[in-house]
Every structure is written in structure tokens, then in C-alpha cells.
Amino acid sequence: MELRVLNYFLTVAREGGLTGASEVLHVTQPTMSRQIQELEEELGQKLFIRTTRSMVLTPEGMLLRKRAEEILEMAERTKAEFSSMGSAVAGDVFIGSGETFALKRVTDLMAQIREDHPGIHFQIYSGNAEDVMERLEKGLLDFGVLVEPVDVSRYNSLSLPAKDTWGLILRRDHPLAQKSHIRREDLTGIPLIVSRQNMASQKAGNDYLDWFGKTYESLNIVAGYNLMYNGALMVKSGIGCIRSSTPPRPLISVSAPSIRLWKQESW
Numbered sequence: 001m002e003l004r005v006l007n008y009f010l011t012v013a014r015e016g017g018l019t020g021a022s023e024v025l026h027v028t029q030p031t032m033s034r035q036i037q038e039l040e041e042e043l044g045q046k047l048f049i050r051t052t053r054s055m056v057l058t059p060e061g062m063l064l065r066k067r068a069e070e071i072l073e074m075a076e077r078t079k080a081e082f083s084s085m086g087s088a089v090a091g092d093v094f095i096g097s098g099e100t101f102a103l104k105r106v107t108d109l110m111a112q113i114r115e116d117h118p119g120i121h122f123q124i125y126s127g128n129a130e131d132v133m134e135r136l137e138k139g140l141l142d143f144g145v146l147v148e149p150v151d152v153s154r155y156n157s158l159s160l161p162a163k164d165t166w167g168l169i170l171r172r173d174h175p176l177a178q179k180s181h182i183r184r185e186d187l188t189g190i191p192l193i194v195s196r197q198n199m200a201s202q203k204a205g206n207d208y209l210d211w212f213g214k215t216y217e218s219l220n221i222v223a224g225y226n227l228m229y230n231g232a233l234m235v236k237s238g239i240g241c242i243r244s245s246t247p248p249r250p251l252i253s254v255s256a257p258s259i260r261l262w263k264q265e266s267w
Contacts, residue, residue, distance in 0.1 A: 001042065003075055005035050006068040009047065012036060013065050016054045073140060090119025096132035096144035097124060099228045102162035103145050128196065128226040166211070169232060170241040184215045191222040191240030193231050 011021040018029045025032070040047050047061035057065060080092050097103045110122050125135060132144040136155070145160070146152065168182050176186060209216055222240045225231035231242050 001039070003072060005039050006072060008032050008035050009039060010065065010068050010072070012048070012055055013057055013061065016056075018055065070138060070140065074138075077140070089117040092121050092123055094123045094125065094141045096135055096141040097126060098128055098132065098145065098147040099126065100145065100147045100162075102147075102160045105160055105162060106145060126227065131226070166243060168241055168243055169235050171235060171238065174241065176241070184212060187212075187241075187243070188215055188218050189220055191220050193223045193225060193234050193240040193242045194221055195231075196224040196226050 008021070008025065008027070011024055012018060012032065015021045015024060018032055021027075022029045022032055036047070043060075043064070045060040045064075046058050047064060048055040049058055077092065077094070083091075095106065097106070113120055114122075125132070125141065127135075129146045129150040132141065132146060133150075135141045136144050168176065168187075170177055176182065176190070179186070212219065223234055225234070225242075228242075234240065235242055
């Protein structure tokens with residue numbers, strides 16, 4: 001299985017057919033078609049469903065797409081590491097992170113490093129803890145910034161001296177938007193959109209679940225998300241509210257005794 005052929009395969013998958021893929025890679029369609037067919041024969045699986053106008057991945061093709069992306073990414077990273085050997089401090093640093101203000105400490109350090117070593121480049125992958133840890137396990141990241149609750153017993157880790165402020169993201173026309181602060185009791189019964197990471201972790205030390213206490217059992221959870229932007233779109237559509245530590249922009253923050261209230265100005 002050659003890297004070149006895997007690149008052909010990924011390009012056909014992205015472009016949805018041989019015509020677009022051949023234009024992108026400047027390879028003739030017969031050549032690319034033959035290489036894809038030989039790859040299917042090598043793996044003993046049909047990778048595409050072919051129609052007169054497009055090529056759609058089979059379930060086996062979808063699996064290969066994920067693996068091929070990882071293989072090619074690792075190959076490029078390995079090439080870059082060897083290219084930088086014996087020269088000035090240079091190369092790519094791969095960082096995975098959840099949506100947290102704690103990353104600001106890392107980005108400040110990145111800026112300082114770039115001043116001293118302009119040959120260093122940073123690649124940030126955004127995802128929840130599960131996504132970041134999966135990429136750490138596969139060697140696709142140098143380190144990750146994870147948001148608790150998360151089990152880091154398998155890793156060398158340290159705690160960043162930063163805390164996120166919890167808040168409630170809701171539409172301006174929501175009844176709770178008139179309050180200056182939110183209590184646990186206010187969230188009982190209203191539609192809530194929650195982070196899958198927070199709700200999947202039932203172990204001790206989950207501050208998210210601990211804050212709700214006994215009221216957790218009575219929550220009306222209507223949807224889940226892993227990154228804030230898409231969660232915020234659900235709020236905008238009126239599906240529910242989000243208890244979160246990372247507000248999308250633009251937002252106004254209202255100081256509160258117990259929990260911060262974020263109201264989108266234009267919703």
C-alpha cells in the first residue's frame with residue numbers, strides 16, 4: 001500500500017469522483033482509476049459505490065479514509081522532523097486542545113517562542129478530550145490541553161493555573177435573560193444543551209455534575225455537543241440553553257454571585 005495511492009484514494013473521496021480528483025492531482029483518469037481498482041483488490045474490499053456522476057464511499061471506504069488521513073499525516077510529520085535535524089531550531093509542534101481560556105497561557109508562550117525561533121510553526125487541533133486523547137495515543141500530537149473532568153492517569157501531566165468561569169448561554173428573549181444570576185433551581189425543567197464530555201464522565205470530581213447535585217436527575221437534556229460553536233447555533237435556533245465555560249463571541253457578561261449569565265446581543 002503506497003502513500004501515493006492513498007493520496008489518490010483520499011482525493012477521489014474528497015472530490016466525489018475521478019474527474020475532480022484528476023484535475024487536482026494532474027493525473028489522468030485512467031491511471032487513477034487503475035490505482036483505485038488495484039487498491040480495492042489489495043484490500044479485498046469495495047471502497048466506492050460508482051454511479052454515472054459520482055463515487056461514494058462504502059463503509060469499508062469510510063474506514064480506510066480515516067486510516068489513510070492518519071497515515072499521511074504521520075508521514076508528513078515524520079518527514080518534517082527529519083528535515084529539521086541538524087539545522088536551527090525549527091519544525092512543527094502539534095497541539096490538541098478543548099475550548100478553554102487556559103489555552104491563552106499556551107498561546108502566549110507560542111508567541112514568545114516564535115520571536116526567538118521563527119522556524120518553529122504551531123499546528124492546533126481543536127476537539128473535546130476524547131478527540132485529543134485519541135490523537136495523543138496515535139502520536140499525532142505532541143501534547144494536549146484538556147478540560148476536566150478527564151482521566152490523565154496514562155499521561156505525564158500538569159495543571160495549568162487557570163480556571164474557566166461557568167455561565168449560561170441563552171437567547172436574549174429567554175425568560176432567564178432578565179435575571180442577574182442563575183441558581184440550580186432555575187435550570188430544572190428548561191431545555192438544556194450539554195457537553196458530551198461533561199455528561200459522559202460520571203466519576204468523582206466532575207465539577208459539572210457536582211454543581212447540579214441532586215437536581216441533576218431532573219434536568220431536561222434535549223441535545224449534546226462537543227465544540228461550542230455548533231452548540232451556540234442550537235441555542236440561536238431556540239432548542240435550549242447551554243451551561244458552559246467558553247462563551248461564543250460577541251457576548252456580554254453580567255456579573256453574578258453564583259453563575260455568570262451570557263446573553264447574545266443579536267439573538
